[in-house]
Amino acid sequence: MPLHPEIATFLAGLPTPPEGPLDPVAMRAGDEAHVAPPEERLPLHAVEDLTARTASGEVPVRIYTPAEADRHGVLVYFHGGAFFLGSLNTHDHIARSLAKETGLKVVSVGFRLAPEAAFPAGLDDCYAVVRWVAEEGESLAWDGTTLALAGDSSGGNLVAAVAAKAHDDGFDRITHQILYYPSLDLDFDVDRYASLRENAVGYGLETAGLKPFNAFYIDSGADPADPLVSPIKRADLTGLPPALVVTAEYDPMRDEGELYGRRLREAGVEAKVSRYEGAGHGFVQHFSWIPEYHAVFAETRDFLGRS
Template identity: 85%
Template sequence: MLVYFHGGAFFLGSLETHDHVARALAKETGLRVVSVGYRLAPEAAFPAGLDDCYAVVRRVAEEGRSLGRDGTTLAVAGDSSGGTFAAAVAARAHDDGFDRITHQILYYPSLDLDFDVDRYASLRENAVGHGLETAGLKPFNAFHLDSGADPADPLVSPVKRRDLSGLPPALVATGQYDPMRDDGELYGRRLREAGARTTVSRYDDAGHGFVQHFSWLPEYTGSSRRHATSSTGRTGGGRP
């Protein structure tokens, strides 16, 4: 079973806007997909949305057989801010001693929400001209940050978690022209260094949000667009 969290900078997106993504994941993976309609900022202050995502994962683990789960795979997945929540849920579960999550799948995740342009080259290289622009990142995430989400908190910026050991195997997919490309790839490298089996794939010519185009843009449907893939690690189960 796969639990999916949609993107939208924590204030946009819904079950409906990302239904085609959830259905594509179900079709391509063969897994049952539970798509989560978590509470959004600013009406729901942090950590309401994260709490919702975590609660669904716990319930799926506890009652999954009634939903058709066979007791093996329990993956968390998300795109953009949903990827943030997927990484945070995996970390929170580990801290709680809840070891049922088998994979974390992060599509162009936003993992460092202080958006420091001096820390990540991609914030400068891809600042303008590729859809999502660096200057818009803080305003676009303002509802979330102003609701109590502190960028220094590892549950807000998962790349800032000091110890990544014990976290589930991961797939991190990034886009060449995404301003947030580098913090996602840094997270993948740090997971590998901590011993988690991790694959990092960068897609050529892709900007932020490309997973939403899987259904109708042929160039995003196959693996031929992957620029580089690396996988290593000492712990964890099969490939994400």
């Protein structure tokens, strides 16, 4: 189907990006300026900012409790933003919707960003918070069952990398991994995937922008050949947690996500790949107010077995 008309209208109204190198500080400030005030956000039983004291150091987290209960399953959420953008605030609405729809307590991670923090600082923070949730489960009122991971775009990359690190370390508490239009291959050779050419221009995220947007991460020491940087390069995917991989029809990174899902299944991992027609990259963050795309949260709920 064609690009959703409301997405097409939005993209047509965007100004031409400024020329010159990307400015992380200015771009972050621009993103923060569009965050809805607290009184306009989806209400939940409780939202609390804490500092997780972990093996990686002190990591800010925001904890979303959907309803009053003695115990909850937990979903740990890693935001997108090409490893240099995004925050607890810019992705607050996604975390709220995840908590509301799934009934899980959501722990959103304010991991360190490139270029200020060199690889693997952000990845270490994410993994450390997952271990912290398991270790501090009693104080978090974790029910000891569901411990899911979810992330969008580069956050999906971090989900896959954390799941792999946990498996290699023998940490087997992660029950699910949910990857929304994940960035899984930081080798941006346009001949690697057909979607890099098919969706190169006109759908928001453009193929030519992938290298400069990810350059902050790569230049900080993230080697695209490393499976912890490009999780699709991991040779053995056996033993990883069940996965939901959500892709978008008009996303340049569509095919790498779908390939990852197929490779998981070939390795004996339960994996569902769900392509959202008419959508482009970032639709969960920017267009989940459109009913057919808000359904991604119900699909997540169902995948987690909490329908």
